[in-house]
Amino acid sequence: EAGVVQSPRYKIIEKKQPVAFWCNPISGHNTLYWYRQNLGQGPELLIRYENEEAVDDSQLPKDRFSAERLKGVDSTLKIQPAELGDSAVYLCASSPRARTTDGTQYFGPGTRLTVL
Amino acid sequence: AQKITQTQPGMFVQEKEAVTLDCTYDTSDQSYGLFWYKQPSSGEMIFLIYQGSYDEQNATEGRYSLNFQKARKSANLVISASQLGDSAMYFCAMREGRTGGGADGLTFGKGTHLIIQP
Numbered sequence: 292e293a294g295v296v297q298s299p300r301y302k303i304i305e306k307k308q309p310v311a312f313w314c315n316p317i318s319g320h321n322t323l324y325w326y327r328q329n330l331g332q333g334p335e336l337l338i339r340y341e342n343e344e345a346v347d348d349s350q351l352p353k354d355r356f357s358a359e360r361l362k363g364v365d366s367t368l369k370i371q372p373a374e375l376g377d378s379a380v381y382l383c384a385s386s387p388r389a390r391t392t393d394g395t396q397y398f399g400p401g402t403r404l405t406v407l
Numbered sequence: 408a409q410k411i412t413q414t415q416p417g418m419f420v421q422e423k424e425a426v427t428l429d430c431t432y433d434t435s436d437q438s439y440g441l442f443w444y445k446q447p448s449s450g451e452m453i454f455l456i457y458q459g460s461y462d463e464q465n466a467t468e469g470r471y472s473l474n475f476q477k478a479r480k481s482a483n484l485v486i487s488a489s490q491l492g493d494s495a496m497y498f499c500a501m502r503e504g505r506t507g508g509g510a511d512g513l514t515f516g517k518g519t520h521l522i523i524q525p
Contacts (some may be wrong), residue, residue, distance in 0.1 A: 324512055333411075333498050333515025336453070363470060380450060393440055393459060394502055396513060398452035 293317065295399035297383050303405045310369035312402045316385030323360060324396060325368050326382040334382055340366065378406045410434065411499050411516035419522050420489050428484040430499030439503045441482040442472065442513065446496040458482060461479050494523045
C-alpha cells in the first residue's frame with residue numbers, strides 16, 4: 292500500500308513570494324491533516340479535513356495561508372506571501388474514518404520550506 | 408500548560424541496551440489516545456505504537472512497548488535491545504476525545520533525540 296505522498300520535498304523561495312505544497316493521502320483515508328514543524332519542535336496542527344470539508348482550521352493563519360481539498364482526495368496548502376518565519380517542514384498526514392479505528396495518523400515525508 | 412511533556416532532550420544509549428523515553432500528558436478528557444512516533448534524519452514521522460485511554464493492558468509492538476500509568480498520566484516508550492538504526496527523534500503525541508465522524512489533530516511533545524552508540 293502506498294503511503295502519503297508529498298511534493299515538493301524541498302522548496303527555497305524569497306520572502307513575499309507565493310508557495311504551494313501538495314499532498315496525496317493513503318487511498319481510502321477520509322481524514323487529512325496539515326502540520327507545521329519548526330526546527331527543534333514537534334509538529335503543530337494547521338488544518339484538518341474530513342473528506343472535502345475543513346472541520347478544524349483554528350490554527351491556520353488565514354491572512355496568508357489557505358488550503359483546499361477538492362473531491363476529498365488530494366490537498367494543497369498555499370502561503371501567499373511567504374515570510375521569513377514560515378521556514379519550517381510542512382507535514383501532511385491521513386487517517387481512516389475515526390469511528391472504527393484508533394485514529395492513527397500516517398505521515399508523508401514532508402516539504403522543507405526555506406524562505407530567504 | 409504543556410499538554411505533552413518530554414523531559415529528556417537527548418539520550419545516549421549503548422547498543423543492545425533497553426531504553427525508556429519519558430512522556431507525561433495533561434488532559435481532562437476521559438477518552439483519549441497516546442501515540443509514539445519516530446522521526447529519523449530523513450524527516451518522515453513513523454508511527455510506532457498506540458495506547459487508548461480505556462485499554463487495560465500496555466500496548467506492545469515488536470521491540471516497542473508503552474508503559475501506560477493512567478493515574479500518573481504517563482506514557483513512557485520502552486525500546487528493548489536497542490539497535491543503531493533506532494537513533495532518531497522520538498515524539499510522544501496525544502489525541503483528545505473523538506469528535507463525531509472524525510479524529511482530532513494530535514498534540515506533540517518537543518521530542519527526545521536518541522543516539523545509540525556501538
